[in-house]
Amino acid sequence: MTHKATEMSAGDQAVGRSRRLRTAFAALGMLPVLILLAAGFQIMNPRFLTETNLLIVTQQSSINIVLAAGMTFVILTGGIDLSVGSILAASAMVAVMVSLVPEWGMLGVPAAILVGLGFGVINGLLVAYIKLPPFIVTLGSLTAVR
Template identity: 65%
Template sequence: MTSTTSSALRTAPQQVSTSRERMRSAIQAAGMLPVLVLLAVGFHLLGGYRFLSGQNLSIVAQQAAINIVLASGMTFVILTGGIDLSVGSILAASAMGGLIVSLMHGFGFLAIPACLFVGLLIGAINGVLIAGIRIPPFIATLGTLTAVRGIARLMGGDRTVFNADLPYAWIGNDGIAITSTLVIPWLAVIALLVVVASWFVLRRTVLGVHIYAVGGNPSAARLSGVRVGAVLMFVYCLSGLLAGLGGVMSSARLYAANGLQLGQSYELDAIAAVILGGTSFVGGIGSIWGTLVGGLMIAVLTNGLVLVGVSDIWQFIVKGLVIIIAVALDRFRQPAART
């Protein structure tokens, strides 16, 4: 056997291994995107070729927007190894604050700042409880979930607050017309801007590096000079602020807010979107683009099941099973799952 042949035989396995690694990296980078595409195509075929119409895609984008905004804030929190169960209640309280201010003569222009301030304030309270007093995130935000829901009900006198002349209603009901049937809702534009800004913070700033470091190993991050408490304070304030933005979006769409019903279970959809997007529950691993795909998957499931004619009861069952299967497959793809 010549030296050339021997060298070629040694090189061949290396090339195969390199090709496999490239393919594995490509699959991991794609994440849940292929599943999203398959769901969209499947619902289009089963739903009488209506799903991929311009009008329906606009509806899907509108339905996904609020969850994507909440899930963006949740991504920051989960990347640090935490959880925020209070975002649905914060959304309700923020929306209620915005509606109340909008009804005050001469102060309507302060409605959106009021929503954002309420969200930021409650997020800061979560941050103090978790980073300052060191209450476990699950317990702290479970407490604020209940307390803030009660505050939201008190703010409106336990009734629905309505404003037919809401000054920012255009956010929830208008959009950018691309064609006669395809309109990009302002809600979707806001959600995309939030995702882009989140990506910039996570991938292009020192703060983003610190967030991943805290989620990966808080003790090592602290020894490396990372101000863990400040990072935790930031992510919970951001989560509250984005929940406040969700309150703006929800109230703009409905012209109303209700402390009891608005935002119910939104935290579960936000967490599902983050986990579907590949972010690890233990922290330190994940991306905001994955969260975007996860949020779209939930909206596609909800809209597609309605188009296909699945009953409300079975929609819950199918959505739950699809989320479990999708996450299980995604975890199986990861290298850690095979070690």
């Protein structure tokens, strides 16, 4: 075999490198970007990666994390739900209203769950059994709940 046959051209090396980067990105997802962002914020502010700050960030993002997990399943099944934010706000409003009544104070969270469940069941029935498009159903729910 000649020396030229075993060498890779610069173009072939670039294609191989590009393929490896795509494979690594598909396997790791956004984790390297998250690590770089955390390192950058830590450099700008040494208190960023402290236990207290990470606890605060986790508490502040917990509602969005739960909503994002649910929306992941909706999107993976080919649907869309535009009413998530409005239903979240309605559930939170019910929780606060119920908790302000002294005799019902501890029923705020179950009431909020029931409100969210109720809207979810209505949306689900309209999409699954009446065969309305999810976009239209959830857009209507978004408008109605607001």
